[in-house]
């Protein structure tokens with residue numbers, strides 16, 4: 001058994017904010033020595049709804065080559081970071097639908113004892129960043145997962161200010177889909193912390 005931490009980054013994004021956070025986390029986790037899989041949850045929305053929003057349609061096309069997650073990605077992983085935009089203060093249906101495919105693995109005990117963490121974005125400053133992450137973490141309790149929130153474990157957390165997970169205020173307009181340095185720093189810190197804690201919990205291979 002390898003001592004290299006395996007991290008699955010499993011997220012949904014309509015207009016690209018979540019993709020930017022996931023890519024930032026992936027880079028930080030790889031720099032911290034992890035093996036990383038980035039997976040974007042498949043669309044559920046009808047094509048007409050996607051096409052009605054040019055930003056959504058463009059991001060959907062731009063990420064067509066990002067593989068969708070399967071339960072095997074969770075079996076493989078030592079640590080999982082989930083990401084979802086805020087949808088009425090909750091996670092997106094796309095991510096929830098993926099969660100609901102995991103029942104056989106859950107029944108087999110295959111989701112327990114892993115490290116989990118989460119990120120989100122919301123279109124307003126107080127529009128549900130924390131409630132979305134807490135809703136996501138409800139599911140992790142059922143997995144028997146080990147939730148590793150960032151807390152205020154680094155000075156960057158006093159800047160972005162969300163101890164539950166990285167979250168970005170995704171302002172509607174030309175910059176939608178991009179993130180700023182505050183979010184980038186929080187994302188890097190969260191990914192590094194998840195890798196470090198997963199490594200500490202991982203059984204050491206025989207030498």
Ligand SMILES: Cc1cc2nc3c(=O)[nH]c(=O)nc-3n(C[C@H](O)[C@H](O)[C@H](O)COP(=O)(O)O)c2cc1C
Pocket residue numbers: 012013014015016017018019085086087088089090120121122123124125126127128170176177
């Ligand atoms: C159906 C729907 C519900 C939303 N609900 C909220 C909400 O409750 N609070 C909020 O601040 N933004 C809300 N938004 C805005 C999204 O959270 C925002 O566009 C998202 O964070 C962008 O992430 P993405 O670029 O990764 O798709 C909602 C957007 C949609 C389409």
